[in-house]
Amino acid sequence: MENKVLGAFTAIILAVVIAMSCLLIYVPNMHIIALKVQDSKLSGGRVSVMDMLRNSDEELQDDSEEIVQDILKGHQIRLTLPQNVTSKGVSIINDYVNRNIAITINGIGKDYFSKYPMRGNADNIVDVIYDSENLIGVIEIALDDVKEVQMTSEGEYIYLDFLDPHDVYDYVVVVDAGHGGNVPGATKMGVNEKDLDLQFVLQLKRIFEQSGKNIGVYYTRTDDSNPSFEARVGLANDSEADLFLSIHNNSTASGRMSSINGTEVMYKGADTTGESRRFAALCLDKLINALGSKAKGTIVGDEVYIIRMSNAPVALVEVGFMTNAKELEKLQDNEYQKKTAGALYDAVVEYLYN
Known part of the structure; x- marks a missing residue:
C-alpha cells in the first residue's frame, strides 16, 4: 500500500515538473515573469528586476545581428510604453554623485515589467530597481561609472543609452560646494560657511547654463547635503574631468574676528x-x-583630501574671510556673489579654451 502511495505521489510531482517546463518554453515571457517573482523585495515595495535585464542580455547574445538590430535599433536598453502612455510622460533625473538614474513614467503600475519586459544589455549597469505608486512608476538604474543618459522615442518604445561624458561634451568640469548638511564649516554672526559656498555655486551654475558652451558641468551638491570627500573627488576622477573646482570661505586659525581679509586659492x-x-x-x-x-x-593644499586625490587640475578657492566683519558682509551680498561666480566662470573658460 505504501509503495502505491509513494508511486502515485512521485508521478504527480513529475507531472507538475513537466507542466511547468512546458509553460516556461511555450508561454511567452513566462520565464521572465518567474524571475520577477523570485526577485528580492526591497523596502517600500521596491523590487530588483536586474535578472530580467541579464536574461535579456543573454538572449540577445544568442540572437542574430538582424534580430538584435530590430529589437534595440542600435541602442542599449528598450522599454515599452503602454497604449495610454507617451514619451511626454517620461522624465529622467541623473544623480551623477551616486551613479544613479531615476526614470519616472506616468501611467504604469506595479505589474509593468510583467506585461512589458525590458530588453537590452547590462553594460555598466549594477542594478535595476522598480516601484510604482498611484500609477507613477520609477525605474532606478544604478551604474558602475559616471554616465550621461540619452533617451530616444520611437512609437511605443523608448530607448536608453549610457554614454561617457566626453562623448557628449567638449570638456567636463566638476564644481564642489564645500561642507553641507551637518557640517556647516565656519560659522560667524549666524552665517554658515556651507550656505555661502552653495550660493556661490548656484550662481555659477546659472552662468554655465546660460553660456551655450558645450561643457558638461557636474556638481557635488546643489542642496544642503554633505557628500563624502571620496564621493566629491570620485565624481571628478570617474568622469575624467578636465578641471575640478571647489568653493569655500576662510576664517582665522583661532576662529576669532579680525582684520585679516582677502582671497586665496589652494x-x-x-x-x-x-x-x-x-x-x-x-x-x-x-x-x-x-x-x-x-x-x-596661491598655496599648496596637498594635505586636503580632495586636492591630494584629484587626478584633474584642481583649485580650492577661499573667496574671503568670514572672520572679517566687512568681508563677511560682502560675501552675503547677491551682487558680490554674482561677481565671484562670473570670475570663476571666466577662469574655467579661459583655461579650457585658451
Whole structure:
C-alpha cells in the first residue's frame, strides 16, 4: 500500500515538473515573469528586476545581428510604453554623485515589467530597481561609472543609452560646494560657511547654463547635503574631468574676528605638470580683478583630501574671510556673489579654451 502511495505521489510531482517546463518554453515571457517573482523585495515595495535585464542580455547574445538590430535599433536598453502612455510622460533625473538614474513614467503600475519586459544589455549597469505608486512608476538604474543618459522615442518604445561624458561634451568640469548638511564649516554672526559656498555655486551654475558652451558641468551638491570627500573627488576622477573646482570661505586659525581679509586659492603641489597651479593662479587673478579683494596668493593644499586625490587640475578657492566683519558682509551680498561666480566662470573658460 505504501509503495502505491509513494508511486502515485512521485508521478504527480513529475507531472507538475513537466507542466511547468512546458509553460516556461511555450508561454511567452513566462520565464521572465518567474524571475520577477523570485526577485528580492526591497523596502517600500521596491523590487530588483536586474535578472530580467541579464536574461535579456543573454538572449540577445544568442540572437542574430538582424534580430538584435530590430529589437534595440542600435541602442542599449528598450522599454515599452503602454497604449495610454507617451514619451511626454517620461522624465529622467541623473544623480551623477551616486551613479544613479531615476526614470519616472506616468501611467504604469506595479505589474509593468510583467506585461512589458525590458530588453537590452547590462553594460555598466549594477542594478535595476522598480516601484510604482498611484500609477507613477520609477525605474532606478544604478551604474558602475559616471554616465550621461540619452533617451530616444520611437512609437511605443523608448530607448536608453549610457554614454561617457566626453562623448557628449567638449570638456567636463566638476564644481564642489564645500561642507553641507551637518557640517556647516565656519560659522560667524549666524552665517554658515556651507550656505555661502552653495550660493556661490548656484550662481555659477546659472552662468554655465546660460553660456551655450558645450561643457558638461557636474556638481557635488546643489542642496544642503554633505557628500563624502571620496564621493566629491570620485565624481571628478570617474568622469575624467578636465578641471575640478571647489568653493569655500576662510576664517582665522583661532576662529576669532579680525582684520585679516582677502582671497586665496589652494592647488595640488604634487601635480608635476604644473596645471593645477596654473588653474589656481588663473582663478585668483580673475577673482582679484572682479572683487577688488586682497590677494592672499596661491598655496599648496596637498594635505586636503580632495586636492591630494584629484587626478584633474584642481583649485580650492577661499573667496574671503568670514572672520572679517566687512568681508563677511560682502560675501552675503547677491551682487558680490554674482561677481565671484562670473570670475570663476571666466577662469574655467579661459583655461579650457585658451
